[in-house]
Amino acid sequence: MPAKLGELATQFGCELLGDPQVEVFKVSTLSAAGRGSVSFLANAAYKSQLQATAASVVVLTASDADACPTAVLIADDPYLTYARIASVLFPSPAVISGVHASAVIATSAQIAASAQIAAAVVIGADSVIGEDVFVGPGSVIGDRCTLGTASRLVANVTLVQDVSIGRRTIVHPGAVLGADGFGNARTDSGWFKVPQVGGLRIGDDVEIGANTTIDRGAIDDTVIENGVRLDNLIQIAHNVRIGEHTAIAATVGISGSVVIGKRCMLSGRAGVFGHVTICDDVILGAAAIATRDITEPGFYAAHFPAEKSSDWKQKVARFRRIGKLVERVKQLEKVNKNNDG
Amino acid sequence: MPAKLGELATQFGCELLGDPQVEVFKVSTLSAAGRGSVSFLANAAYKSQLQATAASVVVLTASDADACPTAVLIADDPYLTYARIASVLFPSPAVISGVHASAVIATSAQIAASAQIAAAVVIGADSVIGEDVFVGPGSVIGDRCTLGTASRLVANVTLVQDVSIGRRTIVHPGAVLGADGFGNARTDSGWFKVPQVGGLRIGDDVEIGANTTIDRGAIDDTVIENGVRLDNLIQIAHNVRIGEHTAIAATVGISGSVVIGKRCMLSGRAGVFGHVTICDDVILGAAAIATRDITEPGFYAAHFPAEKSSDWKQKVARFRRIGKLVERVKQLEKVNKNNDG
């Protein structure tokens, strides 16, 4: 919904240089902005675009204000303030209470009066759907699941069983929450399936990306704490615990019984070995695999950037002969020593 | 549907050595072929199987024709010609116009008369389904989506919102198109969700694999150009642009705001860092991660082949001591220099 610059300045505590009556109703990049656009400058790389922008207002820091030809909203953290303004212009979709005629709901399930259950939804026994919850089309909720107030399953989400989800948590399509973990005991004639009887507990204000999978626990529960952000196509195995406000990028894989602290950030394709514990405030770089406990906050890495294949192959060939190189150096040292002696 | 060798030779401009009246109705490998089989030889590794084949016809190059005991169709590119013949024998499934009684369609959605909407489909407001489109069972199409002529959602596909798909594009099951990108602004008390308001535009003749995810843009659109081929379980983040006829293998991850050129090929498990631009005609090898712009066509790589664990561990241990090795060489050079002096 549209807003006036003066209202936004007041609401978010920004200094406004410009006409408080001007109305904005969309968000744009600096280069694509036009009348009614809110834009922002948070990265020096885009400063060159400031001069030519046609935005109605640009959110930026005080130091950039002079360079801007349009109205400005001055903020300490322009990206965050932009995000807050965008959430005013584009509020979450309204929940329209009611159960679609095509939904199939177990008689023992409880659906709050203000919840919206969309078409082609199936809800199992003893599940509890809270106030202002949105269960999007095609979603399947198994037995004994609970959805906290104002949580949102966008569409085609599967909650297998024994999954509890907190307030305002968002789950994107294709996510599978609470499936059996990968538990197999070896026998002489193959694998015996270890019954997976734990649950999955997800906190408040969590966001879970498309096609991400989080297994329920083998015995105890898998736990995702408040404020955690998970991108798409992430695997989280049984009995993992992820600490508050940790953010995990797409295609990361977390093995069973891993504990990750608060405010960690895992980059794309990172991974963690089973039973490893990672303390608070750790950053794991792209494709880095944590193979043992990390007890000190900081940035951990382990990958080689892509380079021309011919150059890379040469390095790999030399790496394969690194043992011989060590031998050659040892030999040289021996000769030198003999020469000394 | 069956075809006669003479018809196929004419249709695809091949020389036929054999009876034009012979009918073929299936495709087979050289070793499993029998009466009615079309087979092909495109890889020298299989040439030894030629002598014993029982195919009705083999598609191959002129140089291999003499070695073949059966009828042959001579083609410059046997694999491509085989593919074209197979598409005659096995045409795309027919679209049977109509809307299944169990589909739930918003009153403002427009469905072309020739389109087929299968069972358990849900279609949102203001979405437009073109002529000869197939929307497979269980698919969910959100608001403001468009499907171009003869496009095909196989089954259980999710188009979240604001997704446009071109003509003849195929989307395989479990793909999630147009979900919110991973946009989070840091605050003192955790992450603030940055509204994702862009769309997703997909061109003509694109193919998107099973369980692949493509997020819509944060502000501008995410774009997949004509003729792009995406395999299964690929992640494409918000505001990515993928150029025409680029092919991406399974489990690749592309970070936000990446631009990939035309005719690129990304091998399995490759990845690209956020905001990186890759020019046309680049090949990225298996598991190679592009961490900076690539401005020159060619083959880029960065992975170590698996080897016996004991050998590998020894190399890793030496790699970990590479700094010491450098020191030792430096020391040797110093001694030598002193000896010289």
Add this chain to the structure above:
Amino acid sequence: MPAKLGELATQFGCELLGDPQVEVFKVSTLSAAGRGSVSFLANAAYKSQLQATAASVVVLTASDADACPTAVLIADDPYLTYARIASVLFPSPAVISGVHASAVIATSAQIAASAQIAAAVVIGADSVIGEDVFVGPGSVIGDRCTLGTASRLVANVTLVQDVSIGRRTIVHPGAVLGADGFGNARTDSGWFKVPQVGGLRIGDDVEIGANTTIDRGAIDDTVIENGVRLDNLIQIAHNVRIGEHTAIAATVGISGSVVIGKRCMLSGRAGVFGHVTICDDVILGAAAIATRDITEPGFYAAHFPAEKSSDWKQKVARFRRIGKLVERVKQLEKVNKNNDG
């Protein structure tokens, strides 16, 4: 369902030290156990928790029995015996025969009288659903699929077409089985889709994880043999064959036409290049990519553990100069030789 210790001892051939009349009805970790709990000790790391456990019974080896304050069941393999006991306490969910009113089933499909077809299921032409099969809510089964006795699609599973599944096989939500493989022939104007006409055959007692994808064959079938265990988010391309009792961890990718032997184990994020053959009893370590045939059983690896980013970057920089280091050693050797001569 509850069981008495005496019954369990008899059923699984364990020695019981304790009261055979005591009833157990849940499973717990040693530290969380209470009255009615079965717990187990299979990992020396947890032995310290034995003394304080309040379990009704602990499954352990004879050598640990003395250290346990509670009743014990003595087993050679406590984890396997625990798993068998857990499967008595928590049997697979019962199948309640019948077809839900909301399911849409082709007239040519055959559904066994004892099968359960849940809500919002769609079943295509000529598919055959065996006795005691469970087809969970939201699942889509295409044409010409067969489900063997007591197999189980948990929910939202997609069988695209021409998929046969054996007895007692379990498929978790979001799995896509039998989609088209990634077959593209190059033309001057882009990619031509190679028709995928093979099927997918899955054996008995297989388990397939959430959001895993297995493509059907291009010409011949893709094959998953009996007893194979696949975790979540795995990609298996067309014409792969996976041998009996092989177990594959989450996020692994297997390229087309790969053959993997029996009893192999692939760790998380491992991968295999196209057309590679791996013999029986191979273990592939985390993130290890097999680039050529493996003909000898054993453990194969290729990854670097994550370490402090500053340390890692230094090593990478030295690795990038490894060619220069080799040159320097060569130079030193030359000098030494000259000195010798």
